[in-house]
Amino acid sequence: MYMGPSDKSKIMYTSNFKSAQNIAFEPKKYRTILHCDANSFFASCETALHPEYKNVPMAVCGSVEDRHGIVLAKNELAAKYNIKTAETVWSAKRKCPELVTVRPTYGLYGEMSQKMNRIFYDYTDMIEPFGIDESWLDVTGSQRLFGNGREIADSIRERVKNELGITVSIGVSFNKVFAKLGSDLQKPNATSVIPPDRFASIVWPLPVSALLFVGPSSVTAFETIGVRTIGDLACCADDLLSQKLGKNGLMLKNFALGRDFSEVTPSGYEPEPKSVSNGMTFKYDLETESDISFAVTYLSLSVAERLRKHGLCCNNVAVTMRRQDLTTSNRSAMLSHPTCLFHEISKTALGIIRSNLKQNEALYSVTVHAEKLTRQGENDFQQSLFPFPWEEKYKKLNSLENAVDNI
Ligand SMILES: [Mg+2]
Structure with a gap:
């Protein structure tokens, strides 16, 4: 239990520390924020x-x-x-x-970081990476689906450990600063919760350096006014703080009081797609072979282009066919090798349609899906001990289609 400022003689109180603990927050407005930090x-x-x-x-x-x-x-x-x-x-x-x-392995850490954020993305799209191995997650809106903050944190820890073989420490709190602080409290592989009604007893006894943005020079400045713990900071008089540390001093005091309202700002993280599809309902039913072939080629072009944009290949092509009577069927075919070439995708898709559509049956709408995605170069050429006949041709066609994308 926090017993009050460590050195009363040097601190001018704005009020006593008990009233500082009673901060009027509207319970409804509490956010649930996680800070996930991978261990070593x-x-x-x-x-x-x-x-x-x-x-x-x-x-x-x-x-x-x-x-x-x-x-x-x-x-x-x-x-x-x-x-x-x-x-x-x-x-x-x-x-x-x-x-x-x-020696550090080039590319490995960025790739693992992506994979980690990909797991976070299953819980919320409000992810703000902070360096390569840390991210804030706002899971306020995810709790009805996945449980409370601690439960989400535990589930994330388990998945990252099982799927990537690394451990993370997660802080759960009602603001970013305390969530970050929480992730430092227990290592490795732990969840630490700092709830709004008990934060003072957890956070205030800690040295002021545990607070985000308190660097060595601030620690020195704090020492001159007798501020050693976060609790000291929370109770320190405003004019003393601004005199020694300027605006920063007051900002840090607000952090110590739990008044950090900064938002988790997603910074452009976009997960790799699990599949890429393109479908269309046409103005007229597709009746002839050439109608269907034209439509499928058109759809496959954009599917292939999106695969290449993400540096991905598909191992499976599927087609969803909707007939005039509005019955829908979905059929797929495995490919002999991974591809991101539109003519291979469209050829496979057309083959699927031909073998599933009866004579004189017309299509109302078609969707082409590229599935079972792998990274380009990850799974295709490396696995073969000797080159397949399609390999050279594939490389040429791939660079051709890439050139077309660029135009
Ligand atoms: Mg770390």
């Missing part, structure tokens, strides 16, 4: 890729040949040797001679 992110990504690092002290380091290389991230075993992020490799090796040092 770079090291965890490397371990997910190389499980053999799990049982040895390991650090991801800048150039090791260079004695000035520094530790970028370390696993828990390395942390036990008191190895710190940003210390030199040389000094880390002195603390732990058997330390395994790993």
Whole structure:
């Protein structure tokens, strides 16, 4: 329990700290915000890729040949040797001679970060990434579907661990600043809730440096006026704060009082699509082979273009056919190889329609779906030990279609 400011003599009270705790918020307006922070992110990504690092002290380091290389991230075993992020490799090796040092893998962390945000996206589209391994999520509107803040946080932690092999610490609170603070309270793999009615007892005893935006120079300035804990800050007089820290001092005091109303601002994150489709209801029923062929080619063109825009290929093509009598059927076909070429997609789609449409049957509407998507180059050529005959042709056609997209 917070017992009041740590050094009363140096603090001028605006009022006593009990009244500062009674902040008039309208309960209805409480938001539920999560801050998700991956634990030792770079090291965890490397371990997910190389499980053999799990049982040895390991650090991801800048150039090791260079004695000035520094530790970028370390696993828990390395942390036990008191190895710190940003210390030199040389000094880390002195603390732990058997330390395994790993060079950062280009592209891996960005990819894992995308995958992590993709999981967050299943719970809310209000995601604000903060660096590569941290994101704020506003889940206020998601609770009816997925449970309360803690339940959502626990479910996210479990999915990230199972699907990506990395752990996250999540803070749950009614504003961004406390959610961020909450994610620092327990590591690794934990949910910490800072509720509006009990935040003072959790947050106020902590050192003021635990608060977002309080850097070393602010800590020094705070020390001169006897502010050591967040509770001290919450109770400090405004004029003293603005005298020592300017407007920032007052902003930080508001944070300490739980008055952070900044919003989770989604910053352009767009998840990779799980499938790409294009469909149309035509003005006239499609009756002839050439009508159908024209429509399917037209639809496949934009499907292929969107696949290429995301750098994806499909392994499956499906067609939804709606007939004049308004009955609908959906049929699909596996491809012999992944593709993002419109003529391959349309050829497959037409094949599906031909084998499912009876003589003289007309179509009212058609949708072409590209499904079972994989990254270009991830799953296609690399898996084959020797080149398939279509490989060369595919490469040429792909660059041709790409050129057409660019025009
Ligand atoms: Mg982190």
